[in-house]
Amino acid sequence: QQQVKQSPQSLIVQKGGIPIINCAYENTAFDYFPWYQQFPGKGPALLIAIRPDVSEKKEGRFTISFNKSAKQFSLHIMDSQPGDSATYFCAAFAGGTSYGKLTFGQGTILTVHP
Amino acid sequence: DGGITQSPKYLFRKEGQNVTLSCEQNLNHDAMYWYRQDPGQGLRLIYYSQIVNDFQKGDIAEGYSVSREKKESFPLTVTSAQKNPTAFYLCASRRDADTGELFFGEGSRLTVL
Numbered sequence: 187q188q189q190v191k192q193s194p195q196s197l198i199v200q201k202g203g204i205p206i207i208n209c210a211y212e213n214t215a216f217d218y219f220p221w222y223q224q225f226p227g228k229g230p231a232l233l234i235a236i237r238p239d240v241s242e243k244k245e246g247r248f249t250i251s252f253n254k255s256a257k258q259f260s261l262h263i264m265d266s267q268p269g270d271s272a273t274y275f276c277a278a279f280a281g282g283t284s285y286g287k288l289t290f291g292q293g294t295i296l297t298v299h300p
Numbered sequence: 301d302g303g304i305t306q307s308p309k310y311l312f313r314k315e316g317q318n319v320t321l322s323c324e325q326n327l328n329h330d331a332m333y334w335y336r337q338d339p340g341q342g343l344r345l346i347y348y349s350q351i352v353n354d355f356q357k358g359d360i361a362e363g364y365s366v367s368r369e370k371k372e373s374f375p376l377t378v379t380s381a382q383k384n385p386t387a388f389y390l391c392a393s394r395r396d397a398d399t400g401e402l403f404f405g406e407g408s409r410l411t412v413l
Contacts, residue, residue, distance in 0.1 A: 195340065218400045229304075229390050229404030230343070275342060279400025287358070288333075288400040292342040 190278050192291025199266055200299050207261045207294045209276035214257070216278040220288075221250065221261050224273045233274070234261070266298045302327045304405035306391050311410045313378075313385075321376045321408045323391035331394040332374040333402065336360060336387045343390065349374055378410060386412045 192209045199205045209219075218237055222230035236243045236250045236259065243250045247264040263270055276291040307322045325332065331350050335343040345358030349368040363382025368374055378385045388409050392402040 192342070220400050222402075227407070229306075229392070229406050230402075231404065232401055235399070235401065277400060281399070287345060287348065288394075288402060290335075290343040292340065 190276060190289050190291045192276050192294060194294060195292065196295040196297070198297045198299065201267060203266050203298070205263050205266055205270075205296055205298070207274055207276070207296075208258065209260065209278075209291050210256075210258045211278050211289075212257065213278070213280065215280040216289075217281065218279040219250070219252065219259050220277050220279070221248075222275045222277065222290075224275065224293075230273075230275060263296075266296075268298045268300050271296055271298050304391055304393060304403055306389075306405035306408050309406065309408060311408060313410065313412055315412055316380045318377055318379050319385075319410065321378070321389055321391075321410070323374045323376065323405060324372055325374075325391075325393045325403075326372060327393055327395070327403060328371070329393035329395055329403070330371070332368070333392040333394070334358075334364075334366065334374070334376045335390040335392065337390055337407075338387050346376065346389075385410055 190211050197205050220235035221233045223233045224230040234245045234248050236252050238254045249262045252259045274294045277288050279288045305324045313319045333348040334346040344360050346364050347366040349355035365377045388407050390407045391405045
């Protein structure tokens with residue numbers, strides 16, 4: 187019930203394409219859904235996050251779409267660039283019930299070709 | 301600059317040896333975490349600590365130990381009991397009590413020879 191399932195495992199797009207990464211969760215106690223971006227040899231960094239009372243959040247070229255009834259959320263990267271090539275993790279957090287634990291998806295390796 | 305400092309960045313150890321990974325933060329965050337990263341398995345929680353002198357086991361705590369004697373420091377010991385210790389280890393801290401916004405260090409890569 188604490189799992190977050192992420193797909194696809196890897197994704198290759200051309201520059202300018204719109205990669206989409208999907209995540210699904212089971213635990214309805216989750217109330218904060220961040221996405222992290224990780225470059226090789228570095229630690230992950232927060233990219234964008236959303237709460238379940240909002241259906242969409244946009245920051246620059248990155249958009250989260252959230253479907254509360256389906257318990258799914260996704261990351262869209264508009265006008266993707268080679269510099270966006272990285273591993274992306276979705277995550278879910280339930281502050282009141284899990285004593286501060288953040289549950290991560292398995293990660294998606296994104297490659298953007300020039 | 302504020303942040304999370306992990307050391308060493310690379311570490312090699314022989315089988316049967318214990319090794320301690322350092323994690324220091326100057327962000328004044330209460331909560332700190334240790335994650336293990338393996339290809340295709342995402343980030344798995346080893347231990348976490350909400351306050352000084354208190355810590356909780358995560359999902360894969362077997363073969364690891366931690367201490368939290370100071371707010372700024374959360375070292376992780378990989379013991380000889382850990383059967384497959386070769387991995388990338390990430391330390392993080394959390395700013396707010398009601399969000400999952402973690403700040404990560406740059407990681408320590410441990411290789412067992």
